[in-house]
């Protein structure tokens with residue numbers, strides 16, 4: 001496959017375009033009040049679309065898309081930040097020295113209590129952003145312990161912000177704090193998180209991610 005910069009850009013834009021269309025479809029599907037005949041017809045069309053995509057080529061389990069950069073946490077098909085993922089908000093991340101900030105808006109696809117986000121969605125967003133913050137230390141790491149305090153419901157359809165920063169590093173262990181707030185009121189913390197990330201030993205990395213060591 002041709003992987004020069006312009007070809008990668010064309011692919012990046014096309015992946016984002018498909019992701020955007022699928023997000024609109026997902027949002028429409030979970031809001032739909034259509035009659036059963038319409039739903040069945042659209043279900044058949046969805047099966048055909050899926051078959052076309054499958055026939056056009058699929059990556060095997062464990063293969064890293066060429067658009068990804070694992071060293072900074074960038075995953076094209078991440079369920080949190082991936083422009084190509086059908087249910088990612090997607091969170092748009094800015095990296096700073098030892099902290100990261102993500103901006104996003106949640107929709108019906110992320111609903112838990114009526115009008116508010118599912119608690120697991122908030123947890124998933126914080127886990128990912130805190131992982132990006134841990135990566136600012138320069139070492140790859142994995143979440144081993146993560147605790148959340150839900151202080152207020154997270155509204156759908158409102159611009160939100162997630163922030164995470166490294167608070168301590170001791171050998172392989174990295175402590176990270178995170179929070180979700182409305183973008184317009186950063187002082188109003190809705191979800192708070194505290195976690196620990198551990199850098200696997202080189203032999204653990206080889207056992208867990210064979211062949212990918214040079215990408216981590």
Ligand SMILES: CCCCCCCC(=O)SCCNC(=O)CCNC(=O)[C@H](O)C(C)(C)COP(=O)(O)OP(=O)(O)OC[C@H]1O[C@@H](n2cnc3c(N)ncnc32)[C@H](O)[C@@H]1OP(=O)(O)O
Nearest residue numbers: 131140141142143144145173196198199200201204205216
């Ligand atoms: C390499 C990067 C790839 C990209 C990752 C993307 C981010 C993710 O999505 S991570 C996914 C979710 N997380 C996981 O699946 C991790 C599962 N856990 C593991 O595989 C292992 O715990 C692993 C490999 C990280 C570390 O294993 P191992 O080296 O045997 O741990 P171990 O020696 O027992 O513990 C290391 C330290 O962490 C602590 N620790 C381990 N597990 C926990 C835990 N659950 N809670 C609190 N502390 C823990 C230990 O107490 C120890 O601390 P200390 O050094 O102070 O004694």
